[in-house]
Amino acid sequence: MKKLFKSYDEQVLKSKPLIWITALHWILPLALILCVLTYLYGWFLPYSIELTSSKVGDFINPAVWITTVCVIILLVVYFIRQLRFNAPRLHHSLPYKKPYLHFFIFLITIFTFTAIPHMAPLGALHKCQFSIDEYEVASELGILERGITHFAANNRMDYHSPVDLDTLSMSTKENATLMSDAQHSGSIYYNQLSYSQVGDSIHLARVSMNYYYNNSNTLEVISLIEAKEEVRLFKEVAFKYGGRFSNRTPMEHIRERADYSEKGIVVNYSENSSDYNAIKNLLELNRHYSLHQDILQKDNSFYAGSLSFWKYYFILPFFLSLLLYILSASQRVDLGWALLVGALSFVIGGVLTGLFSVLTSFSWEQRALEWFWLFMISTFLIIYLYIIHGSSFRSGIKRAFAIALHLLSPIVFWFYWILGDEIHESRNQGEMYDLHQEVLPSDVYYDLGYLLLIVVCLVGIYLFNRYYTRRYVYPKD
Amino acid sequence: MITEATMTIFHAQNLSQQFSRSLFHLRLDELQLDPGSITGVVGENGNGKTTLLNIVAGETKADGIYKYFGNAIHKNSDWGELKNHIGFIPQRISRWHGTLEQNLYLKVALEGIGPGDIDKRLDELLDFLDLQNFRKLRWTEISTGYRLRFELARVLLGSPKLLVLDEPLANLDINTQQKFLSDLKSLLNKHDEPLAIILSSQQLHEIESVATQMLFLKQGEVVYSGDLASIAHTGTQRIYELQLDKVEGLPEEFINEGEELSSNGPYILIQTSDSAASLLSRVLKAEYDVKYFRDLTTSTKRFF
Numbered sequence: 118m119k120k121l122f123k124s125y126d127e128q129v130l131k132s133k134p135l136i137w138i139t140a141l142h143w144i145l146p147l148a149l150i151l152c153v154l155t156y157l158y159g160w161f162l163p164y165s166i167e168l169t170s171s172k173v174g175d176f177i178n179p180a181v182w183i184t185t186v187c188v189i190i191l192l193v194v195y196f197i198r199q200l201r202f203n204a205p206r207l208h209h210s211l212p213y214k215k216p217y218l219h220f221f222i223f224l225i226t227i228f229t230f231t232a233i234p235h236m237a238p239l240g241a242l243h244k245c246q247f248s249i250d251e252y253e254v255a256s257e258l259g260i261l262e263r264g265i266t267h268f269a270a271n272n273r274m275d276y277h278s279p280v281d282l283d284t285l286s287m288s289t290k291e292n293a294t295l296m297s298d299a300q301h302s303g304s305i306y307y308n309q310l311s312y313s314q315v316g317d318s319i320h321l322a323r324v325s326m327n328y329y330y331n332n333s334n335t336l337e338v339i340s341l342i343e344a345k346e347e348v349r350l351f352k353e354v355a356f357k358y359g360g361r362f363s364n365r366t367p368m369e370h371i372r373e374r375a376d377y378s379e380k381g382i383v384v385n386y387s388e389n390s391s392d393y394n395a396i397k398n399l400l401e402l403n404r405h406y407s408l409h410q411d412i413l414q415k416d417n418s419f420y421a422g423s424l425s426f427w428k429y430y431f432i433l434p435f436f437l438s439l440l441l442y443i444l445s446a447s448q449r450v451d452l453g454w455a456l457l458v459g460a461l462s463f464v465i466g467g468v469l470t471g472l473f474s475v476l477t478s479f480s481w482e483q484r485a486l487e488w489f490w491l492f493m494i495s496t497f498l499i500i501y502l503y504i505i506h507g508s509s510f511r512s513g514i515k516r517a518f519a520i521a522l523h524l525l526s527p528i529v530f531w532f533y534w535i536l537g538d539e540i541h542e543s544r545n546q547g548e549m550y551d552l553h554q555e556v557l558p559s560d561v562y563y564d565l566g567y568l569l570l571i572v573v574c575l576v577g578i579y580l581f582n583r584y585y586t587r588r589y590v591y592p593k594d
Numbered sequence: 595m596i597t598e599a600t601m602t603i604f605h606a607q608n609l610s611q612q613f614s615r616s617l618f619h620l621r622l623d624e625l626q627l628d629p630g631s632i633t634g635v636v637g638e639n640g641n642g643k644t645t646l647l648n649i650v651a652g653e654t655k656a657d658g659i660y661k662y663f664g665n666a667i668h669k670n671s672d673w674g675e676l677k678n679h680i681g682f683i684p685q686r687i688s689r690w691h692g693t694l695e696q697n698l699y700l701k702v703a704l705e706g707i708g709p710g711d712i713d714k715r716l717d718e719l720l721d722f723l724d725l726q727n728f729r730k731l732r733w734t735e736i737s738t739g740y741r742l743r744f745e746l747a748r749v750l751l752g753s754p755k756l757l758v759l760d761e762p763l764a765n766l767d768i769n770t771q772q773k774f775l776s777d778l779k780s781l782l783n784k785h786d787e788p789l790a791i792i793l794s795s796q797q798l799h800e801i802e803s804v805a806t807q808m809l810f811l812k813q814g815e816v817v818y819s820g821d822l823a824s825i826a827h828t829g830t831q832r833i834y835e836l837q838l839d840k841v842e843g844l845p846e847e848f849i850n851e852g853e854e855l856s857s858n859g860p861y862i863l864i865q866t867s868d869s870a871a872s873l874l875s876r877v878l879k880a881e882y883d884v885k886y887f888r889d890l891t892t893s894t895k896r897f898f
Contacts, residue, residue, distance in 0.1 A: 130699050132703070132709045134700055590674050592673070
């Protein structure tokens with residue numbers, strides 16, 4: 118096996134030296150194999166309808182932690198290897214010959230590596246999705262969410278009989294829609310339901326799981342037949358998810374609830390209270406329900422199935438790749454000085470911010486601080502550029518500042534983006550402020566910023582590559 | 595017609611570099627390196643040898659007009675491409691990681707040589723430099739002398755037209771020095787493409803045995819530049835250096851009219867118009883035991 122690998126390594130070295138230098142030919146297959154193995158581990162999650170999030174966590178988390186430690190070690194090894202073989206001191210012009218090829222190889226490698234720990238949750242998610250009918254589960258969870266309001270003792274619950282209609286305020290009368298059910302003595306039920314937002318929404322068939330927290334007094338009216346059906350369905354579905362009930366018929370249950378409401382009895386929510394709650398094991402049912410909600414919404418333990426997770430996760434390998442590119446392109450002494458310059462910039466910035474807060478009367482006014490930061494960062498940027506392009510500074514100092522600027526450029530860009538956004542919003546705040554006047558919704562705005570950040574970094578690679586070539590390949594002053 | 599064979603490898607005029615902090619100023623009116631030449635750069639420490647070699651190797655900027663391979667250098671010159679034709683071995687060689695063979699394969703592959711020809715090219719060179727037995731070893735497993743020779747091998751794999759070596763003999767024993775210099779000379783004879791070599795060293799005798807021209811620097815100025823034979827024309831008399839056993843100096847009576855006697859540490863320097871055989875004969879007749887005798891007439895040592 119060792120001989121085979123050596124022979125393969127030698128073949129790549131002779132035919133594709135640039136690939137060999139980045140070690141792509143063995144690092145990437147290794148990373149992919151580890152991804153597959155970790156994914157398969159997650160796939161072996163023993164799914165059952167009574168599975169809970171904590172059991173899933175107990176199964177997945179050890180794999181995540183172990184693989185995270187392994188990935189960190191492997192990344193350090195990879196970084197060291199790159200610093201050894203890609204160093205400008207060994208092949209003076211090589212790091213600058215194909216900068217984007219180098220960068221994208223680093224990106225692919227580091228992304229694949231850092232994705233390894235997230236393969237176990239992804240495998241577990243796919244196993245669960247494979248084991249259920251998502252549409253059916255979504256429908257059932259919808260039934261549970263509506264039906265629970267009849268069961269869980271909740272002081273928001275407000276059952277009214279027709280007798281109380283006269284006592285209702287005009288506003289609720291306007292909101293009310295009356296339906297009568299002749300078969301059940303014309304009883305009318307008002308259900309004040311509270312909803313809560315449950316993260317990314319999906320809409321399957323006719324069931325919407327997108328509930329928004331609503332503190333208002335909006336009332337929904339259902340008929341007795343509908344109420345009984347909701348209770349019956351809830352008990353049927355909840356039983357499947359492990360819920361256990363007392364032996365009451367839906368009608369008996371509804372009558373008891375209405376009774377309590379008329380008497381004005383406010384009962385505190387208690388998950389397993391036998392006093393009022395007809396569900397004997399509400400906590401357990403909630404856990405089974407939560408797990409299936411997580412499966413559908415790709416949340417909590419199943420975060421790795423969410424596109425938005427990967428969208429923002431991409432930042433980590435992207436910046437690590439940029440860091441590795443800079444480490445490979447610069448010489449160690451210069452890099453050391455650059456890190457010092459960067460660190461000192463942060464320290465000085467912090468000190469200046471503190472002084473500003475202390476010495477001015479705007480100490481806690483956010484807007485003034487934002488303007489100050491904008492001014493401070495711009496001043497730093499001008500100083501950096503002056504030193505880099507100035508003729509009165511030693512070349513070592515200029516290189517240190519240039520490399521520091523390359524390292525800090527994503528942070529600087531993001532600062533300007535956020536500060537610009539904050540200052541813009543500050544200007545609009547007040548009575549006239551209206552979200553709908555914004556050109557872009559907030560999340561799209563930040564997605565745009567994120568995309569621009571990536572573009573800025575890629576352009577930075579081109580610009581700084583020219584700089585490194587001038588400094589390390591061209592004769593020095 | 596300028597062909598590759600006749601093209602001057604490096605030509606500089608009015609070369610100048612000044613260090614602001616130390617006030618040291620290197621100045622050269624002209625330096626020309628032709629194909630097939632070995633130029634030795636000598637001088638005391640701190641007189642500009644390394645500075646000059648760094649300028650020739652394109653590592654340091656200098657004022658003046660200079661041309662590489664017939665092309666003048668200007669602001670937009672492609673130094674990346676230029677340095678592909680310059681092989682530079684500095685005083686301190688960076689450590690190689692991986693096996694020696696891997697590093698050499700990498701160099702050959704980066705030169706664009708196909709996988710089928712890489713082994714042949716490498717074998718030829720390693721046979722020439724007698725390094726075949728060491729190719730599987732690592733940097734830490736070989737001596738300083740072999741590290742220099744492997745570095746030479748790596749540089750030569752790039753088929754350079756100009757080879758710049760800064761103090762290559764510094765850490766080598768006598769035998770390795772001889773071997774290394776012999777390799778350099780054989781290289782010029784063997785090399786199909788035009789090649790010029792410039793190197794600095796403190797080992798004057800060894801360098802002078804292979805160099806076709808010498809450059810002596812003192813305080814950044816060129817004291818002498820030219821071939822060895824012409825050194826004799828810099829003075830009217832011949833200079834000899836000798837060391838006698840059990841005697842530190844020669845008596846005044848030994849010296850004839852017109853001759854000068856001085857000392858340089860344990861060595862006696864005699865300026866005379868006598869030939870070497872004649873002087874040696876006189877010394878031996880005077881019953882002195884001669885430990886060491888050298889004709890410095892055509893050596894740069896006379897400038898020290």
